[in-house]
Amino acid sequence: MKRLIKRLASYILVLFGLSILVFIIGRVLPGDPARQALGPRAPEATVEALKKEMNLDKPIVVQYGLWLKDAVQGDLGNSLLSRRPVTQDIIQYLPATIEIVILAGILMAVGGILLGILATKYSHTWFDGFVRVLSYLGIVAPAFVWAIIFILVFGYSLPILPTTGRLSLGIAPPPTITRMFTADYLLSGNFAGFKDAFMHLILPAISLMLGGMAQAARMTRTTMMDNSDKDYVLANKAYGVSENRTLFKYLLKPSMIPTVSVLAVDIAALFGNAFLVEQLFNYPGLSRYGMQAMLNKDLFAISGVVITLGIIVMVVNIIVDLIVTYLDPRVRLMGGSE
Amino acid sequence: MDENIVTIKDLHIGYRTFGGHVKVLNGVNLYVKPGEKVSIVGETGCGKTTTVKAILRILARQAVVTGGEIIFKGEQVLKMNKSQLQHLRGTGVSMIFQDPTSSLNPVFTIGQQMSAVIRYSGHAGATKSKIQEELAIKALQETAMPDPERILQSYPFQLSGGMRQRVSIAMALSTPREMVIADEPTTNLDVTIQDQVLRILKQRVEEKNTSLILITHSLGVARETTDRIYVMYAGNMVETAPTTELFREQYHPYTRALVDCIPRLSGGGVAEGIGGRIPNYLDPPPGCRFAPRCPKAFDRCWQEKPEYVNVGSSHQVACFLYDQSTGDE
Known part of the structure; x- marks a missing residue:
């Protein structure tokens, strides 16, 4: 505390x-x-x-x-572009970005950790190699490249997912509650609307998170492989503890700390990458708003967006701190090593 | 024959390395009777740990068993499938590792780790957390741990080295086992704690009539703790005898040299030690692996591998000096 x-x-x-x-x-x-x-x-x-x-x-x-x-009183000045208070603009655009980033973050963390675990379990098999190649692809190609590829594939060749905006034409926006469309549709019980809004999130979220997921997968695999040579894993085996239980519990927990730290940085990076991805998917989020502000030298809007992102990164860091504290009893009980 | 808890016959194990196939175990023979406490004594790198890891089939990925058999209570360990192995590890044999700092998981409490071990022990109600806790507390009490409830809540880094190793002993004996393997359990402990841990280990296996294989490089530890000693050299068991007999009379030149190395209080000073070192396992001597260091080696030692010869009721030695059966005369 x-x-x-x-x-x-x-x-x-x-x-x-x-x-x-x-x-x-x-x-x-x-x-x-x-x-x-x-x-x-x-x-x-x-x-x-x-x-x-x-x-x-x-x-x-x-x-x-x-x-x-x-x-400090919540007034960030007026935007030159929208001619409205910056605070009001942020309240309007931020939830859209948050929606994407939450989905991307969940996919990134779950996908990355899961791929890492499976690559450990099937290490030195074709699956491990497959994850390795996938990781390299995710790391070398920036988010906007994926965005362009997805738009090409799903916009032209295989139009099964929407590639632009937050909602399809003719779908009424939900009542304003949280301003996150998916959440608002759910709260108002409109499942068709939820499905449409959610579909619009998928491609931007995936193109955003691939790089982070790749990193998390590599990090998880490396740490787990290192730790799997430790005596406590051997001891588990010697005591007949089942392989999967060892893998998903006794090996996973001590191996998670570096991955969580990497994920923290990656989640912050999601907001940064969103600048281009939102632009490409024509998605009215905070990052696109920030982009416009910068191009037009909209001073107060720029400050507002940067400060907002700063606060978000801070919150993410605090959450990660709490997770690390949970994962590592040495930090919790000895005040940690700062 | 089947009265033995474990019998190892002519076991050959090698490791794949970048340099090639290293032949570590070169026909190991060993048996342990119910309730018997046996130690394996030998230099670092002579294959002690490989031998006992083979019993539990927890060898490294690079290890290859190239021959021989391991029989645990009449069953072929090397032919067991996954579930049979899990049964063997969970209920038959347990192991205490050398370094309790690394053999206990740093991010789980002692209680969580003991519960995991008990869960797979096949003990009645072993999956119920209440029974797990009861068994864990009982096991800790039996290893003379103060305040077991608090220990269960602790993480390994909150305990001292001696306490951690006692936790390992408690873990290994939390449910009944036929046999416990202790791989140099005191090597990483303070000298003053070593004795205490060994005493507890000995006492515990005697109370439960559990067989023990103790690996050590110290004849003193072997003498204090076990009934019978195997002397191991470069992947072979060169001599075995009941503890008292082995100290009274050594047949194999290596054993003799080892015993001579023990410093004595009554004069004589410090012994010279044994010249040379353990052979290169990539290309070991074809005959007796001790021949290059042996003061008494003769022609035959360089060509053939010596087999066990009985030199007493349960005293066996693998050395041609005592082999009258074959040979040229």
């Missing part, structure tokens, strides 16, 4: 640093955001007025101070 609080404090410091970094980078880059937002033909006076409204006329330290004062 004390450990957790310590961690939390350090994460908040990191967030603080992140916000300063993004704030400064956004403002030292060339280009006038106000002019860009208003267009080339807007009169100089209007541009000046907007600059004043955005505090761009003040020194950068003061600008940051004013932004931070609002930000």
Whole structure:
């Protein structure tokens, strides 16, 4: 518990640093955001007025101070692009991304660990080789390559899965509860809607997670193979403990720690990879929103998106910390090795 | 014949390596009677552990059995299928490993690990967690562990080395077994703890009338703990005799050299040790494997492999010096 609080404090410091970094980078880059937002033909006076409204006329330290004062109260400024508060935009777009990332994360973790276990069980057979090749493919090809391949295959040759948007044409969006369409359809009991929304998640999620899954599978197999030479595995065998029970319990648990750490990084990377994948699947998520913001130098939106992602990564890290603590009693009982 | 718990006949085991096929076990013969405590003594790398791992069929993937047989209570171990093997390991023979730090799983509690062992023991109600706990507590109490309930909740890293090895002993004897194999159980322990652990082990197998195979490289440990000693050299059992007899009279030159190496309190100083070292298993000497180091080797030793000769009621030695049956005269 004390450990957790310590961690939390350090994460908040990191967030603080992140916000300063993004704030400064956004403002030292060339280009006038106000002019860009208003267009080339807007009169100089209007541009000046907007600059004043955005505090761009003040020194950068003061600008940051004013932004931070609002930000801690939940006001991240207004987007130049959508002309709405950034907070409102994030609330609208984030759940769509979360939906994809949750599905991708689950597929990645379960698929990666399972493939790793099976590759261990059938090590040095054709299946092990198959997983190895699959892993290399997953690692060498970035997510957007998979996205393009999937769009080609499932959009043209084999149209069984939707390749664009969140919903098919003619399907009414669900009532707004969590803003995650799949969850909202389920909560409102609309299973046809759920199926449609879910189908739209599949391809983006799979193209996003293949790299992470490949890494997790390799990591799991390597650690398990290393550990399978340990005496405690031999001892299990010597005591007649069944092979599968040893594999899925007594060998798996001590082998999971490196995999979980890798998965934590990969889940954070899912948000990063989503920038291109959402664009390709024309999926209205936060990453696509962030992409637009960056291309248009929408300063407050950029800060908002980055801070949001920072908070999410922080949450993922805390969850992973808790999992590692569960997996490794030495961390739990001795305060860990920091 | 079938009165033995385990009989090993002419066992040959090799390992596939990058350098080729190493022939480690070169016709091992061994038997253990019910309730008998036997030790295998020999240098590091002479095949002690390979021999006992073969009994449980837990050899490394690279190991190849090239000949011989292992009979456990009348059944051919080398021909057992998966479920027969599981039965053998779960109920017949259990094993205590050399290093309790690595033979206990670091991320499960002692209780969880003991339950897993008991689950496969075929004991009545062995799958019920309550019975598992009862048996585990009883086994821990019998190994003189203080506060067994707390031990069950502990992780291995919270216990001392001696306690961990006592846990291993408790684990091996938590349900009745015909035989326990202890592979150098005290090598990694503090000298002061060694004695205590050995005493507990000996006491436990005697109480339960369980047979014991103790692997050690220390004649002293063998002498204190076991009834009969096998002396092993380079994949062969060169001599076996009841403990007291072996210390009174050694026939094989290797055994004699080993006994001479024990430092004595009454003068004589430190012995010289044995010159040379264990042969290369890739290309071992064709005859007696000890011949290159043997002060008494003669022509025949370089050509033929010596078989056991009886030199006492249960004293056997594999050496041509005592073989009158064949030969040229």
